[in-house]
Amino acid sequence: MEMRGRKLLFISQKAGFFGGVERYIFQIAALLRGQGVELWGAFAEMARDSERFRTGFDRLLSPWELLTVEQDFALVGVHKLDDNALLQELLERYGAQLALFVHDHDVYCPRSHKYFPFTRRNCRLPYARLRCGCCGMAVSPRRWSGGLSGEMREKFTLFPERFEYYRQFPNLVVLSQFMRDNLIANGFSPERITLLPPHIPVMEPAPPRPAKTADAPPRIVFIGQLVRGKGADLLLRLLPLLRQPCRVEIVGDGKDRAMLEALALSLGVAERVEFSGWCLTPELKMAAADLAVLPFRWQEPFGLVVAECAAAGLPVAAFAQGGVGESLIHGETGLLAAPGDLAELARHCDRLLGDATLRQEMGRRGRELIKSKFCEERVLAGYDALLTRIAADVARPSDL
Secondary structure, X not given: OOOXXXXXXXEEEEEOOOOHHHHHHHHHHHHHHOOOOEEEEEEEEEOOOHHHHHOOOOEEEOHHHHOOOOOOOOEXXXXXXXXXXXXXXXHHHHHHHEEEEOOOHHHOOOOOOOEOOOOXXXXXXXXXXXXXXXXXXXXXXXXXXXXXXXXXXHHHHHHHHHHHHHHOOOOEEEOOHHHHHHHHHOXXXXXXXXXXXXXXXXXXXXXOOOOOOOOOOOEEEEEOOXXXXXXXXXXXXXXXXXXXXXXXXXXXXXXOHHHHHHHHHHHOOXXXXXXXXXXXXXXXXXXXXXXXXXXXOXXXXXXXXXXXXXXXXXXXXXXXXXXXXXXXXXOOOEEEEOOOOHHHHHHXXXXXXXXXXXXXXXHHHHHHHHHHHOOHHHHHHHXXXXXXXXXHXXXXXXXX
């Protein structure tokens, strides 16, 4: 199917750079528009650097404004949306043109994080209204929206209703086999799920590593939101276990930053750690590092930053859980430790920190993996197949 001249619509919560979802939307927007696609965006709120984000679209409006516009879209892609009334309106208005892009666990987990409260152990159970509603209530009352009654309404009425709306989407798109398996386990129809990996640009030539003095220690980089699930605190706790010298840069921001800075002091590692805050160009931070350590505590749905580090020629050390293994091959492009096993992760880091040749070879293999698996041609072919199927469904006579 020729993409030039097709009109697509993306709907999501934030117009701006907040996390992996927004980076995905911005990157795929550039790729699709480069093929002559007219791309509209409907977003509920502005986020960081929204002006730059807006440049990825031909037209921007709010989700509710969208319902007053008569347009024939080849695809209406919903990325992040938790407004039940709007979901119902979209299902009634667009039908077969709709695709739900499932980036996170919040489609089937009221807690969003897919791990149990208190123990922080990862959950692998499918959604059940009573069990998951009670689990979702197990947060500090300060985080309840609308007090006890408001939180109970969200967990036991609104979330189950939203879950059923999500299940009515005729098309579902995931970035990883891990997320496809999760959807199937939660009762979503396998034939409606499309595995469509993201486009990860690879700079050519490879970005040069900065020149160093002979006695300069290797640099570790962590890139991500400073929240518990991303595991920056685990990186800090890892440092006293290392035998090899290193410097660490923590790139990102979030509600846990003050706690993390205090933790670095209490562990006696603050002199080795730099908190550099949010960065619009994380690829420059990757290029300045020797190793990425990404000890995600939660089950990362895909782990966009893992693939981006590989694209920058940076080996990665992480835990073997979630979708991380889809862009990190153990022993080839990085090293994986058993989930939560800091001692094993420390051994992996020591091995990589002490062997520059191994780091370079893994970095080279990582770039080759990303170029073959997440290249422009494969992503565009996936979108072409999705649009072709949607067009056939739209043209098919209704049973009514």
